[in-house]
Amino acid sequence: MLNMNNISRIYQSDTIQTHALRDFSLRVNEGEFVAVTGPSGSGKSTFLNVAGLLDNFDRGQYELDGVSVQGLKDDELSRLRNEKIGFIFQNYNLIPDYSIFDNVDMPLRYRGFSASERKRRVEQALEKVGLASRFKYLPSQLSGGQQQRVAIARALAGEPKILLADEPTGNLDSLMARQVMEILHNLNNDGATIIMVTHDPDQAREVNRNVQVIDGQLADFKIYAPLGRSSEVKSKTISEAASAAVAEEVENA
Amino acid sequence: MPNDSMFFYNLTLAMQSFKRAPTLYFLIILTLSIGVGVMCANLALVNSMASDPIPEKSANLFHINMNTWPDDQPPDEPMHILRYRDAMAVTKSNLTKGSAVFYASGVYARDAESSSMKRFDSEVRATTPGFFELTNAPFAYGSAFENSTGMEIVIGDELNQKIFAGKNSVGKTLELDGELLTIVGVLKPWLLRPLFYHPTEGRAFNLTDDIFAPLETAIDLGWSIHARSSSAVNYTGIEETRDKDVYYLQAWVELADINQKPALQSYLDNYSQQLKDAGEHPLAIKNELHNVNEWLKVNKVVDQKVLAFTLASVLFLSVCIFNASSLLLSRFHAAKFEVGLRRAIGASNRHMLVQGLTESVLLGFFTGVVALVLSWLFLKLSVQFLPRLANIAVLEPKLLVLGMLLALVTSIASALYPIYRANCYSISAELK
Amino acid sequence: MNIKALLKSLLLRKFTTGLLILQLSITLGLLINSVILALDTNNKLSQETGLDIENTLIVSLRPTSGEYRNLDYYRSIVSEDLHQLSKLSGVEGVSLVNQLPINKNGMLGNFYDLDDPEIIRKDKYLRDVKFFISNENLGNTLALALLEGRYLTKDDQRDFGGNEPGNIIITNSLKKALYGDDSALGQETNNGRIVGVVKDIMLDPTIPVDKQYGVFDNRSMEFIFTGRFYLLRVTPGQVETVRNKVTDTILAVQAERDIYRIITMAEHMKRFYRHDKGLAELFLLLCGLMLFVTAISSYAYSQFHISRQKKYIGIRRALGARKKDILLYVLTENWLVYSLGCTLGLMMALGFNILLSQYISLSKPDIMLFIFASVVIFIAGTVATLIPAIKTSNIPPVIATRTV
Structure with a gap:
């Protein structure tokens, strides 16, 4: 699914070269839930940016879902982000003056779907995170956890191949964090490939593969759960799996 | 010489602010002074035309129509x-x-x-x-x-x-x-x-x-x-x-x-x-008796073309104020971190208000100086275009004062909303 | 708390957008009306005068010495002036006249057929008919187009001090006012007998074209002191050569004269409209300044929004928007503002037009002008915001993952 080989990312300032990633190699298979941990400044954010095609890299090869991304034009990268990747950010990154519906709808517009198709997908995605009834709300009218669920819905609506989550529970209290994590686990159980950057060792332990980044390199990895389960659900897209997690919706105080 | 007073502190801050965004303040001063200059030149014309030439007895002199x-x-x-x-x-x-x-x-x-x-x-x-x-x-x-x-x-x-x-x-x-x-x-x-x-x-x-x-x-x-x-x-x-x-x-x-x-x-x-x-x-x-000012009014001595142009100048000045206002807004927005910081270390809302006003008064002063030069220029220019105004295109001292006041008022007017906005930024949002 | 913050953010945007829309609409309003003024003036300057304005020279002069109070002396000098001027090469005709066409007011009088004096009660313009005191050469010099009858001749000059009516020619519109389609030849009026009718020339541009009433007689020698203008008909292309010789020629005849203007009829017409033109130019100048200021505003507006939206643009990019999507997004937002500005500007233009027409006369705005002005605003605005828009589209998607 995701295959990084000897990736280097160097930030150049006037005097100093910083190797944010150095000869970084990682292979993520379809259906895996990978937690990326590491001290701050270790390069895990850079890794996520490179993986999500938000940032480019200086050396190495990166193949995403069978597409080799080096040398692609900006527009082609945009297209890949739009079709293959779903982002979940630490601070949700919802557009504040857009309604929930419009927020989820936004990436679909860039995809060029028809209005009816977009409506169907937005409703479906919101349904899965349990916020279908609130599509008219503005982000500021929701709790942090609900906002993050909207962000998840937005990531799911495009039916991506892989979900990239950057500290998805970083801004949430533990109860809400729990809900979000459950959604992610359910998605994974239904076959979604997820890469999550986190600093919470408990969360890292819950997932089937933990990767640690130190000084821009892969330090170690441990397997907490057997691999290979996902190969059977190849044909399924991840968004079809989310619903279960929101069964016990907790009303926001 | 350094001076401890808040006023001088604010003045220094304003100067620093000008230095930090010279292009932006240049544009603000330029647009405001063009607006005030045109307006002032026009007012000078209207003032000459509408003034009472013999105030000591204009009410006692009567022109006779029969x-x-x-x-x-x-x-x-x-x-x-x-x-x-x-x-x-x-x-x-x-x-x-x-x-x-x-x-x-x-x-x-x-x-x-x-x-x-x-x-x-x-x-x-x-x-x-x-x-x-x-x-x-x-x-x-x-x-x-x-x-x-x-x-x-x-x-x-x-x-x-x-x-x-x-x-x-x-x-x-x-x-x-x-x-x-x-x-x-x-x-x-x-x-x-x-x-x-x-x-x-x-x-x-x-x-x-x-x-x-x-x-x-x-x-x-x-x-x-x-x-x-x-x-x-x-x-x-x-x-x-x-x-x-x-x-x-x-x-x-x-x-x-x-x-x-x-x-x-x-x-x-x-x-x-x-x-x-x-x-x-x-x-x-x-038979009709008109005193001096009535007779001047009957004869429409205030040039209608100049009045029409005054109307246009008023619109122009308002556009200039709007422009300065939106420029200032973006300036203050860019400086909101600093505002947040100052608020956090104990500057009151009033302090920030006074600081903002000091800046806009200083801005108005610069504007006024440029505007007076420009209005002199515009007067010369309008005589080129409307030669019959040659004998009345003069900047009297009271017009100079008026021009300066106009510059200050426009400058403060365009800063009012931006200052208000700047003081509404919450402290916490800017400092994390 | 959240709702309050939201409202504030909305108000902020409303405020700046509102300001820009107001500016755009005022600019549009002024632009439309300025162009109207300029077009009006152009139309006035290019209207048909019935005169060969390029090849007619006007010499304005006055004697300065007391000698001229002796009218016979005055007459002899003027006769010699005209004679010498007519000998200049490039001069095809010379005449003298008391007043010029293309002028307001001047020497006016009432005019009616002796059989129908009451007609001046029906047509007030008949009370202000222009009287041209001239000589037999005026018809040739101004190349007046004869419609019926004949030009005045030397024989039409009357005895000085006589009271019997002389022969006159009149303009066609005056003939129509008195006699309709009938012939006017031989008709007796309060100012003499009509011997010819000429095509209208532009006498007073401030009154309707069909009210250009004028009367020409041959009495300038009698009232020699009214002959303030010499008119010269010049061979095309010779205007400057002739103009340079006029002063010397006249002063060589007798030096005690003040020649204060030698201009072509075209220049005279420009002088007549110079204040209209001056005003139109002032307005256009102001328009230029206003467009400049508005362009700065549009630029600042875009810049401001970019600084505020940087993060959101990054998010859009992260979610798959291409650069051109962003460019289009920013430009569309601007175009929406311009459209609103132009719509409001239409009202502004109409309102401003009504306000202006209280002071000066100007035409009403038409739809083509509105479209033209809107296009100018769109182009100026797009040019001003193109750089910020391109900058915006270059915002890297990685902004989205930064937490500030």
């Missing part, structure tokens, strides 16, 4: 030009403190004793002697002529400069169209804006006359009428007009007490009624 046209087809009703006998009747009223009856003419003048044959084109006011006292004409040398007859004249400063290099020329003789007249008085530089005693025919911003000659003398010499005249009969020269229905004289009277106006009105109405009773005219009794 309705004595001999048939039922008068050119105007009533007319602002009178025939000789009607005008003389006005001067005979004992209600008035003084009166002036005159017409405008023109001659070529030279010093009779000079060897040079160069003659100067001179505007002439052929008038009764009461004119000088009525208009408060300022004498530099000599005095007014005493009678409406006699070969005596009073000349203006400009002609005296041209012919006699500004020296006391009383007693000298001028040759005017072949006639010799003696100078009995020389005026000081005399600016009347507007030229209230003759604002008709678009002359409101002409200069005062070069030569003031006795009315009867000018008529006898046949000096032609250089202003509007209307005639119900044929005539060849002005010397025949005393007993004909030729309308060309303007009459002003001065009342010691404006409460006498009704008495004067009925005096004129009586006169008209007598004429009508004698079958000399078929018209309604309709």
